[in-house]
Amino acid sequence: MTLTTDANSPKDEFSLKLKDEHLFPIINSYGGKSLQTNLKAADETIAKLNYTNKIWNKSGSQWMLKHLTCSQADGWLRLRQIGAEVSQKRKALNEAKFNYLKKEAEINIKREDLLDASPAKSKLLEIEILELEYQTSEILGAVEGALKEVQTYSGMHDTLVETLGELTEEEFEKAQTKGHIKRAMQQSIREVRECGRIKTGNQEYLEQVGVSVGYALTLIEEFLSQEKELKVTNTSLLYDFLDKVAEELEPVADLQLEIFGFDKDTDLSLTHTPEKDTD
Numbered sequence: 001m002t003l004t005t006d007a008n009s010p011k012d013e014f015s016l017k018l019k020d021e022h023l024f025p026i027i028n029s030y031g032g033k034s035l036q037t038n039l040k041a042a043d044e045t046i047a048k049l050n051y052t053n054k055i056w057n058k059s060g061s062q063w064m065l066k067h068l069t070c071s072q073a074d075g076w077l078r079l080r081q082i083g084a085e086v087s088q089k090r091k092a093l094n095e096a097k098f099n100y101l102k103k104e105a106e107i108n109i110k111r112e113d114l115l116d117a118s119p120a121k122s123k124l125l126e127i128e129i130l131e132l133e134y135q136t137s138e139i140l141g142a143v144e145g146a147l148k149e150v151q152t153y154s155g156m157h158d159t160l161v162e163t164l165g166e167l168t169e170e171e172f173e174k175a176q177t178k179g180h181i182k183r184a185m186q187q188s189i190r191e192v193r194e195c196g197r198i199k200t201g202n203q204e205y206l207e208q209v210g211v212s213v214g215y216a217l218t219l220i221e222e223f224l225s226q227e228k229e230l231k232v233t234n235t236s237l238l239y240d241f242l243d244k245v246a247e248e249l250e251p252v253a254d255l256q257l258e259i260f261g262f263d264k265d266t267d268l269s270l271t272h273t274p275e276k277d278t279d
Contacts, residue, residue: 057145062152073186073242074179075164086153089146100139107132169271177253178246180209192220210256
């Protein structure tokens with residue numbers, strides 16, 4: 001094993017030029033071949049398919065993020081989900097960044113140790129450097145995938161904000177009632193389709209919002225009858241129904257708070273107002 005200088009490295013740092021056949025003893029393997037031969041073939045296959053990592057190096061495709069991850073019935077709830085997903089990506093990117101920097105520092109330390117190491121220690125250090133270099137390349141691949149997702153969420157955020165209008169915490173609080181009515185009704189529709197009734201969990205959800213479960217069931221049965229009669233092939237009728245129901249039932253949330261003994265008004269002193277932020 002030898003340690004050579006990589007002339008193409010932007011930092012002109014040392015780069016290890018070791019092959020698997022140099023790391024393992026010569027032993028027989030499957031197919032009547034040596035382990036070294038099979039390792040070489042596997043390396044070639046991995047290299048050939050390496051381009052696929054650039055395609056699915058993220059947790060979800062753009063289609064999945066738009067259709068599945070952020071599929072809430074209400075725009076504000078979709079926006080909230082986008083914010084939550086980006087927050088998680090921010091944490092992951094920061095962890096990856098510092099993990100990468102630490103491993104780069106470890107590599108440099110081990111390269112310095114190589115200068116005075118014995119032959120046996122040099123072999124171990126070179127293998128450890130190889131391992132760290134492999135780990136850093138894996139980290140960079142994951143970072144690239146996360147960056148793709150962040151950019152996708154950014155585009156989703158921008159188009160969604162255009163439809164929502166002013167983006168403040170006050171507006172978000174005001175939109176909560178309709179958002180939760182839509183969600184409770186949508187989940188209840190699925191249950192009525194499945195078993196003909198609204199189950200206990202969504203009954204509780206509807207009651208917490210302030211909606212009569214009996215009235216909700218009546219509306220849902222009417223909607224499902226219309227959906228079947230019209231033979232709709234998309235979800236436009238569903239979301240139109242949810243919008244209308246949320247508009248109709250929005251006042252019941254205030255009555256529910258009155259029953260609970262809570263103030264229905266949002267405390268604006270506790271909301272985020274960007275233009276009034278101070279350092």
